[in-house]
Amino acid sequence: MEKKSFMFGAAVTDYNFIGREEETRRLMANFSEGINTILISPRRIGKTSLVKQVKKQMEKTNKDVLVVYLDMFACKTEYELYNALAAAVLKQTESHAEKWLETTKEFLIRLTPKITFSPEPNADFSLSLGITPKTHTPEEILSLPEKIAQKRGKRIVVCIDEFQQLGELPDSLKVQKRLRSVWQHQQRTSYCLFGCKMHLMNTIFQRRNMPFYQFGDNIFLGKIPTALWVDYIVQHFEDRNRHISREMAQRLTETVENYSSYVQQLAWLLFSRVNEAETATEEQLRLSIADLLNTNEPLFMQQIEPLSAYQLHFLRAIVNDVHTAFGEQKVREEYQLGSPSNITRLKTVMLSKDLVESRGRGMLYLTDPVFGLWLQHRII
Ligand SMILES: Nc1ncnc2c1ncn2[C@@H]1O[C@H](COP(=O)(O)OP(=O)(O)OP(=O)(O)O)[C@@H](O)[C@H]1O
Ligand SMILES: [Mg+2]
Structure with missing residues (x-):
């Protein structure tokens, strides 16, 4: 394939991938030793690219570890997650379709999987398993990678992208408890969980009373120098x-x-x-x-459309380099931010929408710098 000079909008590897040496080293070490990892960053900083690059590198250098990648974005229910998980694990731990069928029969008895061969050359086979609460308990599916790892005498690392989606499932807390309670007992399987929407990821991983609190090595992915x-x-x-x-x-x-x-x-x-x-x-x-x-x-128009006048004023203040003194009377008047209690509410809402982020000591900045430029030039 011809090299692209610059690439955006999809995960990048090799020619278009730079930096991340430290994070690569840490992920490789965690993957090799079976340490769970949580990777958090704002949108489009490079989580997916990093994990895919590490998966490639692992495949070349350490044959004892099988890295499975799956994207949770489209999973809207608990069982959709189980289907995606089981299919990804089956497909990515064996290279031949016949083997998938064998392994499915061995570990997921009671299923007749459908393998669809795409008409396009080089395209993936799709594997649909049809797992439902009637066919399997959650525990049976969750123990699949561990069983395969044992049988093959290898370690498996399951990387789950867009993991913030877990916070949006119906009955999310119950599902979180279930996953955590099975995962923490596995010997040969570890997890790399990553996603954007800082707010949701933080809710899952940073709260003391939540099941995934202190689940593993937390890595915050920053910017490339x-x-x-x-x-x-x-x-x-x-x-x-x-x-x-x-x-x-x-x-x-x-x-x-x-x-x-x-x-x-x-x-x-x-x-x-x-x-x-x-x-x-x-x-x-x-x-x-x-x-x-x-x-x-x-895209930016869509983002500001649902905002109230106060919320827009709040963004205007930040774009004009107000990062912390929102409560001061002068600032409140200049930017029409309303009462002090209104400001508390504004901060909470804007953080939960991920439009602004806190960069320590209560300093608020726009999450997306180009959104900031656009507001400055076109709106404010
Ligand atoms: N290591 C890198 N070297 C060069 N460019 C990169 C790197 N990582 C990311 N990028 C650039 O950023 C874009 C987004 O990367 P990627 O999809 O990996 O980010 P992400 O954090 O997973 O995004 P999202 O939050 O949307 O899932 C890529 O298309 C590429 O343009
Ligand atoms: Mg991504």
Whole structure:
């Protein structure tokens, strides 16, 4: 496949993947030793990319560990999760479809799985198991990876993406207790749970009275440092015989506050304006930033649509560099924030919508820097 200069909107690997050495090392160690891991970050910083990259690396370097990846995003009920979990574990621990059938028969008796062969070459087989409360108890499904690991004499790491979805299931707390109580006794199976929506992830993992409190090694995935981005951008321009100064690559990165997916998107927008053998100009950078705001505008419009006037005023205050003194009378009047108790409420709501994040000592910032730019230029 042809290499893409810049990539965004999907997980990246290899040529488009940079940095994360420390996190990769830590995940590899946790996976090898069976330590549970919880990975949290804001949206589009690079969780999925990191875990997929580590899975690839594990497959190359440590044959005793099988890494299973599944995405919980589409699971809206407890049993949808069990079906997704069982299918992912069966498919990713054996390489042949015949083996899946054997293993299914051995461990999930009472099922006739349907394997669909997609007409497209190289596409995945889909495996639908039809697990329901009538066919299996939750415990039977949850113990599947452990049984396979025992039989194969290996360790299994189950990585569950968009795990915040667990907090949205009907009867969520009951399900959380169930998972935790089975998982904590498994010897050969460990878990890597990750997702965005900081607010929901924190509810699941950071509350003392919740089942997943202190479940494992908590990793907060931060931003990739500017110097790495600059090398990456300059090099990827050069690879296609185009040029950009290091100084401009740095400014590009800082414009979107090192937010992974936006750095790649903005670099792409700029790259696409530069002709072969030429060097990116100031005017081209300016136009690309406008492009970035335009392409994201429908999304941002959707985000502000349901907001009340107070909530918009609150965002306006933050965009104007108010991060902590919301309660001061001068600030409350200037930005029309209402009474002090109104401000407490505003903070809670905006945090739970993940539009703002706390960066220590009660300092609030917009979660998405480009949303901030857009508000500044187009709305406020
Ligand atoms: N290590 C990396 N090197 C280069 N670019 C990256 C890296 N990680 C992420 N990106 C960029 O960020 C984008 C989003 O990455 P990814 O989907 O892995 O993030 P995520 O945190 O899982 O997002 P979401 O919260 O939407 O699930 C990628 O498409 C890519 O443009
Ligand atoms: Mg992801």
